Amino acid sequence: MIVVDRLTKTYGAKKAVDDLSFTVAPGRVTGFLGPNGSGKSTTMRCMLGLDAADAGSVTFDGKRYSDLDQPLTHVGSLLDAGDAHKGRSARNHLRWIAMTHGFPESRVDEVLHQVGMSEVAKTKVGKFSLGMRQRLGLAVALLGNPHTIILDEPANGLDPEGIRWTRDVMRSLADSGRSVLVSSHQLVELSLVADDLVVIGQGKLISAGPVSDFMTQHAKSWVRVVSPQFDALAELVVAHGGRVERTQDGGDFHAVTAIQVGEIAAANNIVLHELSSQTGSLEEAFLDATDASVEFRGESSAAQNGGGQ
Amino acid sequence: MLSVLRSELFKMTTTRATKVILGFAVVLPIVIYVLTLIFAFDGGVMESPAVVNIASVAPLVALLLGVVGVMCATQEYSQGTIRITLVATPHRVRVYVAKVLTTLTIAVVATAVLLVFTMLSSVVILNARDVQFELIGNDGRVVISFFFLTAVLSVFGLSLGLIFKSGPGAISAVLLWPTIAEGMVFGLLSAVTGDNYFRWAPIQNGFQLVSEYIMEDQNSWTVSALILCGFVAVFVFAGASLFTKRDA
Ligand SMILES: Nc1ncnc2c1ncn2[C@@H]1O[C@H](COP(=O)(O)OP(=O)(O)O)[C@@H](O)[C@H]1O
Ligand SMILES: [Mg+2]
Numbered sequence: 083m084i085v086v087d088r089l090t091k092t093y094g095a096k097k098a099v100d101d102l103s104f105t106v107a108p109g110r111v112t113g114f115l116g117p118n119g120s121g122k123s124t125t126m127r128c129m130l131g132l133d134a135a136d137a138g139s140v141t142f143d144g145k146r147y148s149d150l151d152q153p154l155t156h157v158g159s160l161l162d163a164g165d166a167h168k169g170r171s172a173r174n175h176l177r178w179i180a181m182t183h184g185f186p187e188s189r190v191d192e193v194l195h196q197v198g199m200s201e202v203a204k205t206k207v208g209k210f211s212l213g214m215r216q217r218l219g220l221a222v223a224l225l226g227n228p229h230t231i232i233l234d235e236p237a238n239g240l241d242p243e244g245i246r247w248t249r250d251v252m253r254s255l256a257d258s259g260r261s262v263l264v265s266s267h268q269l270v271e272l273s274l275v276a277d278d279l280v281v282i283g284q285g286k287l288i289s290a291g292p293v294s295d296f297m298t299q300h301a302k303s304w305v306r307v308v309s310p311q312f313d314a315l316a317e318l319v320v321a322h323g324g325r326v327e328r329t330q331d332g333g334d335f336h337a338v339t340a341i342q343v344g345e346i347a348a349a350n351n352i353v354l355h356e357l358s359s360q361t362g363s364l365e366e367a368f369l370d371a372t373d374a375s376v377e378f379r380g381e382s383s384a385a386q387n388g389g390g391q
Numbered sequence: 392m393l394s395v396l397r398s399e400l401f402k403m404t405t406t407r408a409t410k411v412i413l414g415f416a417v418v419l420p421i422v423i424y425v426l427t428l429i430f431a432f433d434g435g436v437m438e439s440p441a442v443v444n445i446a447s448v449a450p451l452v453a454l455l456l457g458v459v460g461v462m463c464a465t466q467e468y469s470q471g472t473i474r475i476t477l478v479a480t481p482h483r484v485r486v487y488v489a490k491v492l493t494t495l496t497i498a499v500v501a502t503a504v505l506l507v508f509t510m511l512s513s514v515v516i517l518n519a520r521d522v523q524f525e526l527i528g529n530d531g532r533v534v535i536s537f538f539f540l541t542a543v544l545s546v547f548g549l550s551l552g553l554i555f556k557s558g559p560g561a562i563s564a565v566l567l568w569p570t571i572a573e574g575m576v577f578g579l580l581s582a583v584t585g586d587n588y589f590r591w592a593p594i595q596n597g598f599q600l601v602s603e604y605i606m607e608d609q610n611s612w613t614v615s616a617l618i619l620c621g622f623v624a625v626f627v628f629a630g631a632s633l634f635t636k637r638d639a
Contacts, residue, residue: 131481132474133638148481159478165471167406174405181398182479222475 089138100285113276114265121285154226163215168208212239269368308332308356416455420448460548465558498545536600550630569594593622
């Protein structure tokens, strides 16, 4: 169980993490979401005692990271796949880390096998693709067989197969009772594996809880209708306080439920070819929730805003 | 603590850059020394005691071991491994002490290897010319000073590495200060004040430790050692406090 309590970290005048609190429960994958620059990596560095927080605390089963005895046996982390000497072999990279805890060399070979890198154990890290380095980083995180795992954007640079493999590893870690915290700026990546979501924007908490709660709070829902008498129905729905959006063969009604629309249609003998409840994707919900806190806007939206010159 | 030390030593022996510099620090002086020894026989007579010649390569060895010290710190920052190091051992004082001990161990072992090789080759070459190799006068002190100098300068390098975090910056400092900057600074001081400030140049005092004889206008061995250590201590303190406190 990880408890982050009112964590705050500033760099100069920049508040990277702002009074952030959340928990990560065992047996579950907790997705840590936020746009680029929202403070995910900073939070993780503060959790591991790499950066000193200005205020607040992080505890792992009640203990601060720096107070853990043999920390790698409690918490495994992957912050950046690039954190390895390019001139060392994969095996030697794991060996120097294992030495700090007195792990036997057989443990190094075990994790290499676990991440499917036994064949390239003697290859230098500099020769690896980003995907291979992510795997090696995961091997480092698993080295001490920890009950808590912290991964910062582990899917970055992976091909779809690699992403799926990472997802399966996280799932099985959580299923064996471990606490897994995994960050991403892309909800799609996590929506398939996360049980809980912690969403942040500009260092502040936006939402925390089960994925389904996040959906009902932030995802849009509407009613899709296809009908030969659509215009007549639309007039009636608007009279009941709904909003209409025309599509090619019918339209969407907002601010009303499917039940309401169905009853209005029945009461007025209107023929319906389709009546269905629709919900926006998780991605849309995420973009919606973090919209106000996106620090860097993409090229396209910048062009839209600044167009016309 | 021992496990952290083992890990640090292992890190140093598994990168090519450290091996290359270490090779230079040991092999280059041996080659220079052997060549000097061969040509030192001018008309069948040795100009100076063998150990004096061995000691003449000490500044070069000490500076190169200073570079090895730098790399014990900067390789971690340039390759990002510092984060893993500190995650594995959050107790930073332990990591710091392990790095100091690693640097010292490498310096002492490298110096020992160098001295054994140079002395053995002395014995071989001198015997071939029917000359007896023996330790005379202050030779014993020179040998001890050799170890002392390389040990102190390697920790000097480590400290600069921890302060700068960047290899090029710290290596420049460790090489340029003793060879060029120190002379300029103390030369300027001497010119401005009219006094001989060279006497207080810290690294020069360090280099003097390995000389067989101390001139009248030079500091005694103890004073020179204190000046060197005092100077290096400032950087050791700065390096240690920065390393244990700042964000990684
Ligand atoms: N070491 C640092 N020094 C100064 N600013 C930093 C540092 N690390 C992060 N920041 C700033 O803090 C904010 C959060 O960054 P980060 O935690 O990397 O975000 P994320 O991981 O969510 O993309 C950004 O604005 C970033 O520029
Ligand atoms: Mg990040």
